[in-house]
Structures are given as structure tokens and as C-alpha cells.
Amino acid sequence: MDDKIKPLKIGELTAPFPVIQGGMGVGISLSHLAGTVAACGGVGILSAAQIGFREEGFEKDPIGTNLKAIKKEICKARKIANGGIIGINIMVATQRYEEYVKAAVESGVDLIISGAGLPVDLPELVEGSKTKIAPIVSTVKSAKVICKMWDRHYHRVPDLVVIEGPKAGGHLGFSRKQLEIFTPEVYDQEIRQIIELVKEYEKKYQKRIPVVVAGGIFDRKDFLHALELGADGVQMGTRFVTTYECDAAEEYKKAYINVSKENIVLVDSPVGMVGRAVGNTFALAEGKKEPVKKCYQCIKTCNPGDTPYCITNALVKAAKGETENALVFCGENAWKCDKIEHVGDILRELCE
Numbered sequence: 001m002d003d004k005i006k007p008l009k010i011g012e013l014t015a016p017f018p019v020i021q022g023g024m025g026v027g028i029s030l031s032h033l034a035g036t037v038a039a040c041g042g043v044g045i046l047s048a049a050q051i052g053f054r055e056e057g058f059e060k061d062p063i064g065t066n067l068k069a070i071k072k073e074i075c076k077a078r079k080i081a082n083g084g085i086i087g088i089n090i091m092v093a094t095q096r097y098e099e100y101v102k103a104a105v106e107s108g109v110d111l112i113i114s115g116a117g118l119p120v121d122l123p124e125l126v127e128g129s130k131t132k133i134a135p136i137v138s139t140v141k142s143a144k145v146i147c148k149m150w151d152r153h154y155h156r157v158p159d160l161v162v163i164e165g166p167k168a169g170g171h172l173g174f175s176r177k178q179l180e181i182f183t184p185e186v187y188d189q190e191i192r193q194i195i196e197l198v199k200e201y202e203k204k205y206q207k208r209i210p211v212v213v214a215g216g217i218f219d220r221k222d223f224l225h226a227l228e229l230g231a232d233g234v235q236m237g238t239r240f241v242t243t244y245e246c247d248a249a250e251e252y253k254k255a256y257i258n259v260s261k262e263n264i265v266l267v268d269s270p271v272g273m274v275g276r277a278v279g280n281t282f283a284l285a286e287g288k289k290e291p292v293k294k295c296y297q298c299i300k301t302c303n304p305g306d307t308p309y310c311i312t313n314a315l316v317k318a319a320k321g322e323t324e325n326a327l328v329f330c331g332e333n334a335w336k337c338d339k340i341e342h343v344g345d346i347l348r349e350l351c352e
Contacts, residue, residue, distance in 0.1 A: 005351050008233045010132050010160050013085050016041035017347045018233025021240050023089025025049025027319035030247040031073045035080025040344040046073050048090040048100050053316050062296045067103045074107040085110045092117030095297045101125040118146050123154035132159035138173035140193045147201050157201045160210050162235055163194050167216025169238055169331035171273040195230040218333040223350045238331035245343050249321030255328050261335040270307040271299040278328040
């Protein structure tokens with residue numbers, strides 16, 4: 001490995017490559033992708049978002065089926081990982097969030113990464129376990145809030161901090177106005193300020209808190225830039241979608257390979273967040289309205305009575321390969337994907 005690239009240490013856990021594969025739902029990063037990334041020396045992350053959508057019983061009892069699927073997928077990922085680090089991304093906005101966290105902890109997951117809201121109670125939910133916890137923050141303000149609350153209420157700090165920038169895919173932690181303000185140069189300064197804040201808490205607790213940068217990380221140049229800003233590693237999602245090992249349907253991967261730079265768009269998600277997706281027929285349809293026939297109990301902020309469409313249906317269709325009439329989330333750099341490759345080759349390209 002390149003001398004200036006160090007392993008990622010999260011407490012007693014060590015990943016030879018300082019690369020976390022981002023959690024992508026619905027059904028994009030499950031046991032095969034996460035397990036392979038971990039086996040190759042990175043950190044593999046499952047997405048808890050409707051993780052049981054392919055399981056029997058999902059239509060009748062989505063949450064109950066998801067809780068069982070969390071345990072099943074973590075177990076499957078462990079078998080592939082060969083001792084590597086397995087984590088799970090659980091959105092704070094998830095209905096019955098606490099139960100999802102507890103199911104993951106009971107399964108012995110190494111790491112929980114949590115965003116889409118501030119995971120203020122996460123320390124309490126993992127208390128007594130070895131599971132590491134990492135908030136996703138997008139601004140200095142959100143980083144200050146979470147570190148201050150965990151310090152005050154639980155006398156602890158994050159084991160890892162993920163800084164997710166404005167170039168990320170899926171649901172974003174920014175308003176449209178913020179996305180205009182945060183140019184790459186401006187956001188670099190935000191990253192530096194968050195890292196400085198984390199260092200204050202490192203000093204207070206005499207504990208190393210690694211920081212990784214996410215959002216738009218695609219190649220070695222992006223990776224090295226993050227390290228130059230002071231990060232300990234990166235989190236990547238988009239690049240891992242177009243791998244042989246990704247759990248998504250082949251049509252989903254082809255949607256990335258075929259998309260142009262101009263055809264990656266911002267969408268207003270029905271759960272009240274801005275998202276980034278492939279500009280297909282579904283995403284570009286103005287005023288689209290599909291009455292919700294069934295609620296799959298996914299996100300707290302969704303009101304089935306007035307939502308323009310069901311986000312679960314839109315994402316499940318995409319994961320299954322119906323990519324033209326579904327929501328295909330992607331990062332800003334998805335247009336750079338031009339081939340299907342192996343996870344191990346990506347990690348070696350970045351770090352060696």
C-alpha cells in the first residue's frame with residue numbers, strides 16, 4: 001500500500017484500506033457487496049432501508065420482516081467477510097428506528113452509521129455492546145450538536161464521524177439553497193472545520209476519532225484530496241454500484257453506465273428531503289402522482305395520505321431492475337461509471 005495511506009482504525013477494529021463502502025438502499029448494498037468489501041480490506045456497509053423487501057412476509061409485515069432480514073443479511077455478510085469489518089447504515093428517520101438498531105446490535109454488527117436526522121439517542125441504544133457508532137454530518141453545525149449532546153447526556157463521543165458532502169447520492173442533508181452555496185472550495189473549508197471540532201473532542205476524551213469524507217468520491221484523485229484535507233479515509237457509494245459484487249439488478253448498474261453528466265438530477269423526495277438520482281422518465285415527470293395503496297412503514301416524515309408517490313415502491317422497483325419507471329438514486333459522479341469491475345480492483349486502484 002502507498003506509504004501515505006494508513007489503515008483505518010475504529011477503536012480496536014482495523015481496515016487495511018481506509019475505504020468505507022456507503023450503505024445504499026433499497027437493496028443495493030446487502031450481504032454480497034458489504035461482505036466482499038470487508039473481505040478485500042475495506043469496511044462493508046449494509047443498508048437497513050427496507051432490507052427485507054425480497055423476503056416472504058414483507059407485504060404483510062414490513063417492519064417485522066426487515067428486523068429478521070437485518071440479522072440474516074449480517075450473518076451472510078460475515079461469512080463472506082472473512083473477518084473483515086461489517087457495518088450497517090440505519091437512517092434516523094426510519095420508523096421504529098430503535099428496534100432496527102437493537103436488531104443490528106443483537107446480530108453483533110461491528111459498526112452502525114446513522115444519518116437522515118441526528119442520532120441523538122444512539123449511544124443509549126448500543127450501551128453494553130461492542131458495536132461502534134458513527135453519525136453522518138454534513139455541516140459544522142450538525143457536528144457540534146451531535147458531539148455536544150453525546151458528551152453531555154452519555155459522556156461519550158463518536159467512534160467515527162462521516163462527513164457527507166453535497167455531491168452524494170440518494171437523500172441529501174442539504175436544502176437546494178445550501179447545495180448552491182456549497183461549492184467544492186467552500187465545502188472543503190467546512191470539512192476542515194468539522195475535523196478541527198472532532199479534534200477538540202479527541203483531546204477531551206483522549207480517544208482517537210477517525211473522520212471519513214463522503215459524497216462525490218470516485219477515483220484516486222478524489223481520495224487523496226480527502227486525505228489532504230485531514231480525513232482518515234473516505235466513504236464511497238456510487239463507484240461500488242457498478243461492480244460484479246453489488247446486490248443491485250444488472251439493469252440498475254447499466255443505468256449508471258448509460259447516464260450522462262447532464263442527466264443526473266435533483267429530486268424532491270416524498271419524505272421531505274432533496275435527493276440526487278438518474279434523470280429517467282420517473283424522475284423527470286412533473287407533478288407525478290401515484291396514489292399510495294399500501295404503506296410500507298418506512299420513513300417517519302412520510303404521510304401516505306398526501307405523498308405524491310410511495311418512496312418504497314419507487315426504490316424497490318429500481319432495485320429489481322425496472323429502472324425507467326422507478327427512482328434510481330446516484331451520486332453526482334455516476335456518469336463516470338463506464339464498466340462493471342471488481343471490488344478488489346477499486347480498492348487497489350485507490351490505495352496502491
